[in-house]
Each structure stands twice: as structure tokens, then as C-alpha cells.
Amino acid sequence: MVGARYREPMWWSRRRKERELADAREEALRWYERLGGQIMNLPPGEEAATKQALVDAGERYNAAGGQLDRATTVKQYELARETSLEGLAYVRAARVAMGLDPGPELPPLAGQRQAGAVRQPRSVEVQGQEYRASPRPASDTPYYYPGGMVSGRPVPSGWYSEPWWKTALVAGAWGVGGALVFDALFSPGWGGGWGGGGFESGYDSGYDQGFDAGYDQGQDQAQDQDQGQDQDQGADYTDASYDTGGYDDSGGYDGGYDGGFDGGGFDGGDFGGGDF
Structure with missing residues (x-):
């Protein structure tokens, strides 16, 4: 009984790994075979862009075939799948260059x-x-x-x-x-890419607007609280009005700093949307 209790988890673990490996292999083969079929059925065309895209697709097909032959792990089959998807992206580009429908969208490539x-x-x-x-x-x-x-x-x-x-x-x-x-x-230094209205402008405008808005809001709240304290308790410098209003919890310097980076800078700007 003791031996059976310990052998059963090992048996299930081995079967699970075998299924995962088989599934990864079939997934890689599916995209590899699809790539081969599209390369064979697409005419080469006359334009340089079409010819070059099909050359690149053929290179990915050959590379994926070599990866499949050598693959012995799930990760290696995933790499072969990624190479086949790259080849299919080149096939789509060739179809666009020929004025044809590029076909269905592909799963996104890494990065x-x-x-x-x-x-x-x-x-x-x-x-x-x-x-x-x-x-x-x-x-x-x-x-x-x-x-x-x-x-x-x-x-x-x-x-x-x-x-x-x-x-x-x-x-x-x-x-x-x-x-x-x-x-x-x-790069920004050459007047394009991230610097031409994307990263830098998003960071600058977001930081300035967020900082100013947060600072002003914090100052207003501090003044309101100071006035309330003056009326009810007198102007006691040690009460909560100084800490709570301008510089800490209510949004002064903290609000400006967070608003700048999150509202329009690194997060909101998102490097100009990722496009150039």
C-alpha cells in the first residue's frame, strides 16, 4: 500500500508530461504545415517586395523544420512554432504586396x-x-x-x-x-520615433499636468483645513492641517508626482502607443 501510494503520483506526472510534449509537438506541426502549404500555393509575383517576403518565409520554413527534427522538450517545440508563425507573417506581407487579402490574423509573435x-x-x-x-x-x-x-x-x-x-x-x-x-x-535624438511626440511629450505633459493639478489640489485642501482649524481651535501649527493638506495624504506633492508618471507619462503615454 505504501509503495502504491508513492508510485501513483509519479505515474500521473509522467503521463502529464508526455501529453504536454505531444500537444506541443502537434501545435508546432500544425503551423509548420500551414506555412509550407501557403508557400507552395502562393505565386512568386514580379515585385521585389513580394519575392523578398517569400524568400524570408522560405527561410523560416527551413529553420522551423530543423527545429522540429531536433526538438525533445516543450520549450523547443514552442520555439519551432514561433519560427513557423514568423514565416506566416512574411506570407501575409507577400500577399499584401501582391494586392491580395492577407488572410486571418495570426497569434502575436513574442515582443x-x-x-x-x-x-x-x-x-x-x-x-x-x-x-x-x-x-x-x-x-x-x-x-x-x-x-x-x-x-x-x-x-x-x-x-x-x-x-x-x-x-x-x-x-x-x-x-x-x-x-x-x-x-x-x-530614437529621440534624431527627431523621430519615441521622441517625436511619443515618449518625451507624453512624459513631459503628463508629469507637468499631474504635478500641477495635484499640487494645486493639495494646497486648496490645506487652505480649507487651515481655515477650519483657525475658526474652531485657533491657528495651531502642530495640528493636522500642514501634513494632511499640502504635502502628504491629500494629494499635494504626492498627487503631482503620481499624476505625472501614471496619468500621462510612463503609463499613460505608453511610449507613444508603440507605433512610430
């Missing part, structure tokens, strides 16, 4: 929401070379990226003139050239 999307065309020059980003495919922006975190930096989904992020994807770290292009396209 995709955080990275946002390019919402307006932009062009910058870095070390004598021009780089472009656009929300739409064109002859001068044939390289699509579905969006995500690349070596710690959010690269928005969109169409680009050069695949400047690929080195960081392969090497796991940004080279000097890729980092400069990223900063030029999306």
Missing part, C-alpha cells in the same frame, strides 16, 4: 506588441547611405519585418530599404552600423 509598427514613411542618412522605413511595400522598401525585440531593441513591423537588423538577429548583438540605423530611424 511584437511592444515593438509597435511603422505608421508613416521616414528616411534618414547614416554614414552617407540613405535608409527608409514605410508602412507599405514599395520598390525602395522591399524588406519586411514583422516586428519584435532584436537583441534588446524593439524593431517595429514595417517595410525597409535594407535588412539592417539581420546581423543582430544572427549574431545576438548589435553592430555599430545597425545600432546607428536604429537610432537614426527611431
Whole structure:
């Protein structure tokens, strides 16, 4: 009886892990097979953007196949599933470039929401070379990226003139050239991205408005309470009017500080909505 009581939980645990592994494998295979079918059935097209998107989709298909062959854990099957979803995102981009219906929405990729999307065309020059980003495919922006975190930096989904992020994807770290292009396209110092009305303006206006509103409210409450104390008890400097009204509980400096960061700064601004 004692032995049976200890063997049963181990048996159930082993069966549960086997089911989880089988489910993860089937989920990865489902997206992998869907990717292969769409690549085979979609004509290559004539536009450079279409051809490049299908090349990238084919690379993800081959990579996902290799991951599936080597996978022995749930996590490894999840990585293969993610690679297949990336390939399907490139297929959707190819369909958009061909003027076709992109099809149903896909599950979001890791880091995709955080990275946002390019919402307006932009062009910058870095070390004598021009780089472009656009929300739409064109002859001068044939390289699509579905969006995500690349070596710690959010690269928005969109169409680009050069695949400047690929080195960081392969090497796991940004080279000097890729980092400069990223900063030029999306950093505040170059007049775009987070600084062009997103992070900085959200932080500044939210902080100022929240601080002023909270400070004024706290001062008003402090004055009202001081007047009440003067009428009822006389102006006693040690009573609750000083602490409660202006600077602590009722919203003076505390209210301004919280209102600035939460009402319109880091939280309310949300890096300008995640889009560029």
C-alpha cells in the first residue's frame, strides 16, 4: 500500500508530461504545415517586395523544420512554432504586396506588441547611405519585418530599404552600423520615433499636468483645513492641517508626482502607443 501510494503520483506526472510534449509537438506541426502549404500555393509575383517576403518565409520554413527534427522538450517545440508563425507573417506581407487579402490574423509573435509598427514613411542618412522605413511595400522598401525585440531593441513591423537588423538577429548583438540605423530611424535624438511626440511629450505633459493639478489640489485642501482649524481651535501649527493638506495624504506633492508618471507619462503615454 505504501509503495502504491508513492508510485501513483509519479505515474500521473509522467503521463502529464508526455501529453504536454505531444500537444506541443502537434501545435508546432500544425503551423509548420500551414506555412509550407501557403508557400507552395502562393505565386512568386514580379515585385521585389513580394519575392523578398517569400524568400524570408522560405527561410523560416527551413529553420522551423530543423527545429522540429531536433526538438525533445516543450520549450523547443514552442520555439519551432514561433519560427513557423514568423514565416506566416512574411506570407501575409507577400500577399499584401501582391494586392491580395492577407488572410486571418495570426497569434502575436513574442515582443511584437511592444515593438509597435511603422505608421508613416521616414528616411534618414547614416554614414552617407540613405535608409527608409514605410508602412507599405514599395520598390525602395522591399524588406519586411514583422516586428519584435532584436537583441534588446524593439524593431517595429514595417517595410525597409535594407535588412539592417539581420546581423543582430544572427549574431545576438548589435553592430555599430545597425545600432546607428536604429537610432537614426527611431530614437529621440534624431527627431523621430519615441521622441517625436511619443515618449518625451507624453512624459513631459503628463508629469507637468499631474504635478500641477495635484499640487494645486493639495494646497486648496490645506487652505480649507487651515481655515477650519483657525475658526474652531485657533491657528495651531502642530495640528493636522500642514501634513494632511499640502504635502502628504491629500494629494499635494504626492498627487503631482503620481499624476505625472501614471496619468500621462510612463503609463499613460505608453511610449507613444508603440507605433512610430
